[in-house]
Structures are given as structure tokens and as C-alpha cells.
Amino acid sequence: MRGQECPRPEDKDMSTDNKIVKALEWLGNLLGKNRVISDQASLVIYSRDIFMPGYLDLREGKIQNLPAAACFPETVEEVAKVISRARENRIPVIAYGAGSGVLGGTIPVTGGIMLDLKRMREIRSVNKIAHTVEVEAGVMGEDLERHLIREGFTLGHFPSSIYCSTVGGWLSTRSAGQLSAKYGKIEDLVISLEGVLADGSVFHTRNTPRSATGPDLDQILVGSEGTLAIITAAVLAISPLPAKKIYRGFAFNDVPSGLEAMRVLLQKELVPAALRLYDPIDTGFNQAKLSGPDSGCLLVIGYEGANDELTELKSKLGFARLLEMGATDLGEAPGLKWLEHRYAVSYNRSKIMASPGALLDTIEVSVIWRDALELYQKVAAAVSKLGLVMAHFSHAWREGVCIYFSFLVNDPDPEKLRQKHLEAWKTAMEACLEIGASISHHHGIGLHRAEWLKKELGVGHEILQKLKNEIDPHHILNPEKLGFGEKA
Amino acid sequence: MAHFSHAYAQGCSIYFSVASTGRTLGDRLKRYDDLWNDALEACMKADGALSHHHGIGMLKAKWMETELGGASPLLKGLKRAIDPKGIMNPGKLGI
Numbered sequence: 208m209r210g211q212e213c214p215r216p217e218d219k220d221m222s223t224d225n226k227i228v229k230a231l232e233w234l235g236n237l238l239g240k241n242r243v244i245s246d247q248a249s250l251v252i253y254s255r256d257i258f259m260p261g262y263l264d265l266r267e268g269k270i271q272n273l274p275a276a277a278c279f280p281e282t283v284e285e286v287a288k289v290i291s292r293a294r295e296n297r298i299p300v301i302a303y304g305a306g307s308g309v310l311g312g313t314i315p316v317t318g319g320i321m322l323d324l325k326r327m328r329e330i331r332s333v334n335k336i337a338h339t340v341e342v343e344a345g346v347m348g349e350d351l352e353r354h355l356i357r358e359g360f361t362l363g364h365f366p367s368s369i370y371c372s373t374v375g376g377w378l379s380t381r382s383a384g385q386l387s388a389k390y391g392k393i394e395d396l397v398i399s400l401e402g403v404l405a406d407g408s409v410f411h412t413r414n415t416p417r418s419a420t421g422p423d424l425d426q427i428l429v430g431s432e433g434t435l436a437i438i439t440a441a442v443l444a445i446s447p448l449p450a451k452k453i454y455r456g457f458a459f460n461d462v463p464s465g466l467e468a469m470r471v472l473l474q475k476e477l478v479p480a481a482l483r484l485y486d487p488i489d490t491g492f493n494q495a496k497l498s499g500p501d502s503g504c505l506l507v508i509g510y511e512g513a514n515d516e517l518t519e520l521k522s523k524l525g526f527a528r529l530l531e532m533g534a535t536d537l538g539e540a541p542g543l544k545w546l547e548h549r550y551a552v553s554y555n556r557s558k559i560m561a562s563p564g565a566l567l568d569t570i571e572v573s574v575i576w577r578d579a580l581e582l583y584q585k586v587a588a589a590v591s592k593l594g595l596v597m598a599h600f601s602h603a604w605r606e607g608v609c610i611y612f613s614f615l616v617n618d619p620d621p622e623k624l625r626q627k628h629l630e631a632w633k634t635a636m637e638a639c640l641e642i643g644a645s646i647s648h649h650h651g652i653g654l655h656r657a658e659w660l661k662k663e664l665g666v667g668h669e670i671l672q673k674l675k676n677e678i679d680p681h682h683i684l685n686p687e688k689l690g691f692g693e694k695a
Numbered sequence: 696m697a698h699f700s701h702a703y704a705q706g707c708s709i710y711f712s713v714a715s716t717g718r719t720l721g722d723r724l725k726r727y728d729d730l731w732n733d734a735l736e737a738c739m740k741a742d743g744a745l746s747h748h749h750g751i752g753m754l755k756a757k758w759m760e761t762e763l764g765g766a767s768p769l770l771k772g773l774k775r776a777i778d779p780k781g782i783m784n785p786g787k788l789g790i
């Protein structure tokens with residue numbers, strides 16, 4: 208990561224200084240002075256997201272990567288003006304949702320202006336015939352869901368960060384909610400996008416369910432992490448609010464038998480809403496009381512739907528199938544407990560991070576069924592040499608599964624702790640590349656995964672880099688993310 | 696006449712079939728062009744997409760700018776990035 212210690216005025220060269228003074232002036236003129244902030248104390252918040260090295264810096268009292276300013280546009284036109292001026296003046300612009308990203312996606316590594324979208328917070332309309340919502344990018348997840356519930360709908364998108372992440376952030380990172388088996392990931396819910404391209408032009412893609420009108424531009428922009436465009440609003444598919452929720456826990460002897468059961472349910476038309484398998488250590492952390500010395504693996508499964516009869520029938524058939532495949536029925540309690548505490552577990556990290564010398568991080572990857580066990584075993588074995596590692600299989604599809612590793616490493620020496628952290632990541636990423644799995648299922652790339660992304664995509668990354676150079680020749684939008692470094 | 700041949704929670708595909716005649720070949724060709732013009736103009740006005748599953752080719756190319764709603768720099772940038780000399784199927788997709 209570039210960036211120095213918190214810059215003092217005498218450290219900066221004059222031309223940068225001038226650019227910044229001028230930028231504050233034109234930003235103030237465009238948006239009004241009260242929608243631009245430039246005092247260093249307020250800007251500290253924008254210097255990091257939840258990416259581990261930033262976390263460690265904070266713990267060690269280091270402040271790096273301060274932007275020059277943050278601004279708060281309220282309309283797509285204002286965003287377009289900011290982008291155009293920034294392009295003329297060659298100043299980087301970094302889109303900022305809520306900063307809950309975990310890979311350094313919002314870190315202003317080359318300085319610049321933070322474009323905080325939280326004042327674009329209107330839920331423009333709910334279309335009850337087409338089952339869509341048109342929502343601005345800065346709306347926080349929980350606010351959107353509550354609004355939809357009042358209208359009798361759900362987005363069905365429940366990342367654990369729902370209280371601290373925005374619609375724009377979800378779209379830009381291809382996030383996943385906990386009920387992805389039923390509702391899909393965020394990219395599956397996109398009907399159309401509104402935003403501003405790197406050249407300052409405003410676009411509204413077509414609000415239609417499916418089309419055959421060239422490559423799907425929405426899907427190029429979804430996941431582009433603020434490097435190709437700023438997303439200002441989206442039309443997303445919504446579903447009727449489920450009336451019935453049937454949750455349950457089952458135990459499997461081991462990971463292989465649990466994985467096999469997940470695959471069978473998904474491929475035999477018994478798709479639930481929630482389907483998660485925990486390895487023995489992660490099962491222990493979930494405090495599931497499984498009998499026997501070898502505690503086995505907890506599977507949480509939940510069926511939800513607006514049609515009671517259908518939901519009941521599906522759950523009956525699904526649960527019966529699990530029993531046939533050797534599961535032990537643990538009753539409703541583990542399922543309901545998961546449902547109640549489903550957002551809490553991710554926030555435990557801050558408790559561990561409070562003790563110096565320890566860190567807890569997570570790595571999520573995506574793999575086809577055939578290779579899932581091999582990848583799980585390989586990563587678990589290698590990372591366990593560095594610390595405690597556990598995993599759950601948190602999202603599953605007909606074709607394969609997401610493995611979500613959590614690892615805890617200790618070292619009294621801060622430098623060694625960072626090395627162990629990087630080593631764990633390297634092991635996991637290289638195992639993915641070797642096996643042909645994907646290095647990310649839903650957290651994205653940011654800064655941290657850039658080099659591994661290039662290896663995963665190969666010539667595909669060269670194409671993306673060329674696209675970036677064509678539409679953003681001066682690398683104004685979120686420089687150095689997604690591996691878009693020096694011009695190709 | 697039309698049938699609604701593909702449907703989703705959000706909307707559907709409308710599949711029109713048309714038949715027409717004209718006295719001379721010129722008349723018939725003109726009618727053919729007018730018909731496509733009128734249909735696709737109406738589609739753009741009603742916020743429909745130009746195609747559900749047949750694609751764009753040459754026939755629908757001139758409406759692509761409208762279809763893409765301002766996002767055409769992205770498609771054109773992609774084309775320039777990977778085919779700077781424009782040798783892959785020139786003149787299609789309106790780029």
C-alpha cells in the first residue's frame with residue numbers, strides 16, 4: 208500500500224497542495240460548503256475500511272491514507288459534475304458507501320476526494336405489479352428492508368453487515384445475503400442501474416427483466432468497485448414478504464456427508480432459503496450442543512415463502528431427505544437460534560481485535576462441488592499451522608459452494624502478526640488458483656486481492672484493464688483497486 | 696398478432712408476428728421498413744428493451760444508442776479496448 212504517515216503541510220509538494228486548495232473551492236461551489244469536509248480529524252474515518260491492515264494501523268495508533276476531502280452529493284447530476292471536474296483536474300474520486308468493505312476497496316491510496324453517497328438515500332418507488340424497488344445507492348440495507356416490509360415485500364438480501372452497508376456498496380462488491388439460496392446474490396436482483404461513467408456521462412440502463420441487446424452492461428458495472436462508474440441508483444427485484452418461516456438444525460458426522468446433503472437438496476428441487484454447514488470447530492463456536500465425543504457438524508436449514516402450503520411441503524420433503532442421508536434431527540432450536548443471532552457473529556471480531564497480539568480475519572472463496580472438500584482440507588491444514596482455523600459453508604448453489612474460513616492468529620510482535628496474516632491469505636488464495644476455484648465469493652477484490660485476481664482472470668484481467676484505460680484514461684475513479692495499476 | 700412467450704416476476708416478452716402486402720416491390724419494402732420503425736419507436740417510448748432473445752444484428756442497430764440509455768461509452772470503450780481495428784463483425788450492435 209502506498210501512503211505515508213499522516214501528511215503534514217510541509218511534506219506535500221506545492222502542485223498537489225494547489226490542486227487540493229482549488230478542489231475544495233470548486234467542490235464548495237458545486238455542492239455548497241456544508242457538503243464538503245476537509246478537516247483532518249473528520250477525514251480519518253475515510254482512511255480505512257474494515258480491511259485488516261487498516262484495523263491494525265488503527266490499533267497501533269498509525270493514521271495513513273488520508274484523502275484531501277470528502278463530499279456529499281445528493282443527485283446524479285451533482286455526481287456527474289464532481290466527476291467531470293475531478294477528471295479535468297486529474298484528482299482521484301473514491302466512491303464511499305458505509306466503509307464496511309473488508310479488502311481496502313475505499314482506501315484513498317493516492318489521495319483524492321471521497322464521494323460519500325449516503326445523502327443519496329431516497330427509496331424512490333416500489334412497483335407492486337412488477338415487484339421492483341427503485342432505490343438510491345446511499346440507502347443503508349436495514350432502512351431499505353424495513354421500508355419494503357411495510358409495503359409487504361422483502362429484498363431477500365441479508366448480509367451480516369445489513370446495518371452498516373449500503374445498496375451501492377452491495378452492488379459494487381457483488382455482496383451475498385444469508386438467504387442467497389432462495390433470493391440469489393445482489394447481482395441476481397439487479398434489473399437496471401443509474402449512475403455516472405468515468406467520463407462524467409449519466410446513464411440509466413433499461414428497466415426490463417431480460418434482454419438480448421448486446422453484452423449485459425449492468426453486469427460489467429456490478430462488482431466494478433467504483434473503478435468504472437459511480438452507481439447512484441438501482442432498480443432491484445423484490446419478493447412478497449414470507450408468511451411462513453420453518454427453521455431447523457441437523458447434525459452430520461463430518462464435513463463430507465454434510466456437503467453431500469447440501470448438494471442433493473439444491474439439485475433435487477428442495478432449495479431452502481438458508482442452508483449453512485459448519486465444520487466441527489465452527490460448530491463448537493456456535494455453541495451447538497451436539498452429542499458424542501466427536502461433535503460433528505451443524506447444518507442450519509430454513510424454508511421461507513409467501514405460500515404456506517408450498518413452504519410446509521418443501522420443508523417436509525427437505526428434512527426427510529436429510530434424515531435419509533444420515534442426518535440427526537436437532538429440532539427447531541438451533542435453527543431459530545441462528546435466525547435470531549444471525550447478524551451478531553460478524554461483530555464478535557471487534558472483541559478479539561481489542562486484545563493486542565491477536566487478530567481474527569475471514570476468507571470466503573467459491574468452488575464447484577467436485578473440488579469443495581479438497582479445497583477445504585488444503586486450506587484448513589495449511590492455515591492451522593499458523594493459528595486456529597474454522598470454516599462454514601455459507602452459500603450454496605446447484606454447481607458448488609462458498610467456503611467461509613475464519614482464522615485467529617496470535618503474536619506479540621505486531622510485524623510478525625501481520626506476516627502470519629498475509630501468510631494465511633497467501634495459502635488460501637494459492638490453493639484456490641491451483642484447484643481452479645474462485646478467490647472471492649462475495650467480499651470482492653479491493654486492494655488486497657489484486658495480484659491474485661490477475662492470476663485468476665488471466666487474459667480476462669488484461670481486457671478489463673484495457674476497458675478501464677479506455678473509459679477512465681487518467682485513472683480518476685478509485686485508482687489501484689481491482690488490480691488496475693499502471694496503464695497497460 | 697402477438698403471443699407473450701416468456702414471462703418473469705417483473706415482466707414478459709411480447710412476440711409479434713406481422714404479415715403485410717403492397718402493390719409493388721418498392722411498396723412492400725417501404726411498408727416493411729415503416730413497420731419496424733413504428734414498432735421499435737413505440738418500444739423505446741414505452742421503456743421496453745429492443746430485443747428479448749433475437750439480438751440486434753444490423754436491423755436494430757440504429758436504436759442501440761437509445762436502448763443503452765447513456766451507457767454506450769462503456770460498450771464502445773470495450774469494443775475499442777479489445778478490437779481497436781474493428782475487425783470483428785463490423786457494423787453490428789450499433790458500435
Ligand SMILES: Cc1cc2nc3c(=O)[nH]c(=O)nc-3n(C[C@H](O)[C@H](O)[C@H](O)COP(=O)(O)OP(=O)(O)OC[C@H]3O[C@@H](n4cnc5c(N)ncnc54)[C@H](O)[C@@H]3O)c2cc1C
Pocket residue numbers: 256257301302303304305306307308309312313324344345365366367368371372373374375376377378379380381382383384385432433434436437438439553554649650653685688
Ligand atoms: C460485520 C460485517 C459483516 C459483513 N457481512 C457480509 C455479508 O454477509 N455478505 C457480504 O457480501 N459482505 C459482508 N461484509 C462486507 C461488506 O459489508 C460488503 O462488502 C458491503 O457490500 C460493502 O458495502 P458498503 O456500503 O459498506 O461499501 P464500502 O465499503 O463503502 O465500499 C465498497 C466498495 O464499493 C465501492 N462503492 C461503494 N458505493 C459505491 C457506489 N455507489 N458506486 C460505485 N462504487 C461504490 C467502494 O469504492 C469500494 O470499492 C461484512 C462486513 C462487515 C464489517
